[in-house]
Amino acid sequence: MSNDLIPPLAPLRRSWLPKLNSRWWTVLLGLSLMVNLLIGGMVVGRLSGRGDMERLAGVSYVQLIPRRFLQELPRERRKEMMEIIRQNRPDLRNLREASEASSVKLADVLEKENFSLDDVRGTIREFTTGTESLAAKGGDVVVDIVAKLTPEERKTLATAIRERGKGRKKK
Numbered sequence: 001m002s003n004d005l006i007p008p009l010a011p012l013r014r015s016w017l018p019k020l021n022s023r024w025w026t027v028l029l030g031l032s033l034m035v036n037l038l039i040g041g042m043v044v045g046r047l048s049g050r051g052d053m054e055r056l057a058g059v060s061y062v063q064l065i066p067r068r069f070l071q072e073l074p075r076e077r078r079k080e081m082m083e084i085i086r087q088n089r090p091d092l093r094n095l096r097e098a099s100e101a102s103s104v105k106l107a108d109v110l111e112k113e114n115f116s117l118d119d120v121r122g123t124i125r126e127f128t129t130g131t132e133s134l135a136a137k138g139g140d141v142v143v144d145i146v147a148k149l150t151p152e153e154r155k156t157l158a159t160a161i162r163e164r165g166k167g168r169k170k171k
Contacts, residue, residue, distance in 0.1 A: 064139070065145060085141060085145075099133070102126060
């Protein structure tokens with residue numbers, strides 16, 4: 001058989017595509033396409049998402065109440081509960097900063113030449129107990145929120161707490 005019978009391969013480039021003289025143009029066009037697709041995806045995601053997308057800022061200060069419980073509340077009730085957290089946020093933030101300072105204080109106690117377990121216990125006790133601890137203030141905020149809940153909302157909160165606990169356990 002002769003190679004003359006095999007038709008020549010068609011050119012890989014289509015005639016309607018522009019010829020790029022530099023690989024940099026190809027890279028730039030590719031990057032531009034990626035950025036445009038990313039922005040388009042963000043716009044589509046924003047428009048197709050839930051309409052009530054609001055940020056639950058400050059909920060992490062109150063560890064006893066699951067975030068999902070607050071998300072499931074009607075908008076007005078959620079705003080009412082979040083207002084309690086917002087009112088207490090400066091105090092909670094200050095206590096969090098103080099708790100970070102407590103860890104530095106613990107490090108200082110551990111490095112002392114005259115190390116004592118009593119000093120370690122005292123530093124940890126200051127961190128974990130008392131009305132000026134982050135846990136105590138967070139607990140006060142939870143009490144304020146629970147006081148405003150209806151009986152049905154309290155049952156829903158109890159269920160959300162139990163479900164969150166089940167999700168954390170390793171099987």
